[in-house]
Amino acid sequence: MSQIRLSDQAYAGIVEIIKSEDLEVGARLPSEAKLAETFGVSRAIVREALVRLASDGITEARRGAGSFVKSRPSERLAAFMPMSELSTTLGSYEVRFVLEAEAARLAATRRTAQEMAHVEEGMALLREALLSSEPAHAEDMDLHRRIAAATGNPAFIQAFDALWPDVEKIMRAGVDISRSRPPEVVETMLREHEVIVAAIRAQDPEGAALAMRWHLWEGRRRLMP
Amino acid sequence: MSQIRLSDQAYAGIVEIIKSEDLEVGARLPSEAKLAETFGVSRAIVREALVRLASDGITEARRGAGSFVKSRPSERLAAFMPMSELSTTLGSYEVRFVLEAEAARLAATRRTAQEMAHVEEGMALLREALLSSEPAHAEDMDLHRRIAAATGNPAFIQAFDALWPDVEKIMRAGVDISRSRPPEVVETMLREHEVIVAAIRAQDPEGAALAMRWHLWEGRRRLMP
DNA sequence: CGCAGTAAACCTGTCCAACAGGTTCAACCG
DNA sequence: CGGTTGAACCTGTTGGACAGGTTTACTGCG
Numbered sequence: 001m002s003q004i005r006l007s008d009q010a011y012a013g014i015v016e017i018i019k020s021e022d023l024e025v026g027a028r029l030p031s032e033a034k035l036a037e038t039f040g041v042s043r044a045i046v047r048e049a050l051v052r053l054a055s056d057g058i059t060e061a062r063r064g065a066g067s068f069v070k071s072r073p074s075e076r077l078a079a080f081m082p083m084s085e086l087s088t089t090l091g092s093y094e095v096r097f098v099l100e101a102e103a104a105r106l107a108a109t110r111r112t113a114q115e116m117a118h119v120e121e122g123m124a125l126l127r128e129a130l131l132s133s134e135p136a137h138a139e140d141m142d143l144h145r146r147i148a149a150a151t152g153n154p155a156f157i158q159a160f161d162a163l164w165p166d167v168e169k170i171m172r173a174g175v176d177i178s179r180s181r182p183p184e185v186v187e188t189m190l191r192e193h194e195v196i197v198a199a200i201r202a203q204d205p206e207g208a209a210l211a212m213r214w215h216l217w218e219g220r221r222r223l224m225p
Numbered sequence: 226m227s228q229i230r231l232s233d234q235a236y237a238g239i240v241e242i243i244k245s246e247d248l249e250v251g252a253r254l255p256s257e258a259k260l261a262e263t264f265g266v267s268r269a270i271v272r273e274a275l276v277r278l279a280s281d282g283i284t285e286a287r288r289g290a291g292s293f294v295k296s297r298p299s300e301r302l303a304a305f306m307p308m309s310e311l312s313t314t315l316g317s318y319e320v321r322f323v324l325e326a327e328a329a330r331l332a333a334t335r336r337t338a339q340e341m342a343h344v345e346e347g348m349a350l351l352r353e354a355l356l357s358s359e360p361a362h363a364e365d366m367d368l369h370r371r372i373a374a375a376t377g378n379p380a381f382i383q384a385f386d387a388l389w390p391d392v393e394k395i396m397r398a399g400v401d402i403s404r405s406r407p408p409e410v411v412e413t414m415l416r417e418h419e420v421i422v423a424a425i426r427a428q429d430p431e432g433a434a435l436a437m438r439w440h441l442w443e444g445r446r447r448l449m450p
Numbered sequence: 451c452g453c454a455g456t457a458a459a460c461c462t463g464t465c466c467a468a469c470a471g472g473t474t475c476a477a478c479c480g
Numbered sequence: 481c482g483g484t485t486g487a488a489c490c491t492g493t494t495g496g497a498c499a500g501g502t503t504t505a506c507t508g509c510g
Contacts, residue, residue: 230492230493231492231493232492232493266493266494267493267494267495268494269492269493269494269495270492270493270494287501287502288500288501288502289500289501289502289503290501291502
């Protein structure tokens with residue numbers, strides 16, 4: 001389903017370099033040619049990754065000089081950072097907190113049988129993806145989107161879709177896709193989603209809203225240890 | 226300062242094509258080669274733009290098939306809307322209820338002086354427009370948007386912008402422009418907004434959230450008695 | 451005439467070699 | 481010692497090339 005492009009790996013690889021080599025803000029990255037050689041890909045691929053990194057506000061390229069760290073992925077996640085400097089990506093969690101919690105509540109209140117089946121299907125897909133140790137971002141989003149759809153209110157899907165690209169960015173930046181997740185993390189993520197789905201199935205509005213809030217809170221905590 | 230790269234122009238150009246040619250979600254974009262020829266740049270530049278477009282959730286590339294519109298930038302769903310028009314538009318109020326109430330709360334909590342001035346300015350513009358007996362939808366939206374901006378969290382503005390086209394539609398549909406509003410309605414709308422702004426000024430989070438909820442509740446009641 | 455199968459045309463993903471023009475830094479000259 | 485210059489290095493961009501997936505249209509068979 002989600003085909004992995006080399007530039008995705010390069011993106012993750014560069015983020016990994018910034019983190020592992022502990023490059024400070026303003027530090028210079030290896031040149032495009034060196035990165036290409038390191039990852040065993042062409043310079044064009046590295047460039048596509050760098051363009052996205054720059055568009056995500058993580059790096060900055062200066063012609064003739066090189067690419068530089070603009071803000072470290074982990075630091076943008078810091079809770080104490082003033083909101084004015086907070087990236088759109090992290091801020092999106094703040095919106096999801098109220099938006100998706102309300103969606104879960106409404107979904108539990110007035111879901112139809114068909115919508116419930118749709119949610120269950122999304123849960124099954126996520127379970128499968130998580131257990132296969134693949135990066136399950138797409139399936140994760142899909143389940144959340146199905147829950148938003150179960151409110152029967154298209155406006156929720158619209159607001160959700162407007163937010164998701166940013167959520168995805170932070171996921172890509174924060175998660176090392178090269179390393180497989182430990183089993184207990186997979187199980188935790190599964191259980192969190194299952195509790196939400198169960199509450200919607202049982203038509204328990206407060207339970208669904210609480211479970212969703214808890215899941216988002218834990219998710220954000222996972223991204224900034 | 227910020228040097229303009231060709232890929233930035235290509236990015237803007239592709240967005241322009243989606244808007245001007247009115248490409249629906251799922252529609253296919255011209256091929257990379259054609260886009261390159263159109264913009265007078267190389268295919269690599271177009272690719273860098275497309276990679277960013279995809280990362281922003283606007284397009285989606287399928288190998289061998291082409292690139293497709295995934296969601297239309299900003300004015301999603303603005304022009305053409307499915308049948309369930311009324312329910313969609315009214316449904317947006319449900320989202321605004323949680324979204325804007327939270328925005329008002331956060332704005333009251335952590336607004337800067339500059340953001341507050343921005344909000345006051347929006348209030349002044351709305352007051353002027355309302356007293357001149359013109360339909361003040363644009364000014365109304367503008368004030369709400371400034372409040373969302375005062376959270377310091379760009380994600381709120383994004384979610385807000387995704388919703389607004391629907392809200393505007395129902396406003397236009399529900400209000401009879403030919404008849405001028407009675408003075409007491411104008412005064413009520415002014416007072417509701419002023420209470421919200423005052424609470425944000427006083428840095429009273431709960432008051433701001435409550436006032437916003439009340440305003441939205443009344444607004445919906447005004448539209449469908 | 452209808453349909454299945456296949457081949458051609460087209461498309462994205464990736465690589466390579468090359469050049470233009472900006473930046474850095476150290477050696478050299480006054 | 482200070483300033484200038486030049487070489488080395490870097491990003492920005494190009495054109496061509498090939499692999500492999502998708503779409504389309506045509507061909508030949510039933």
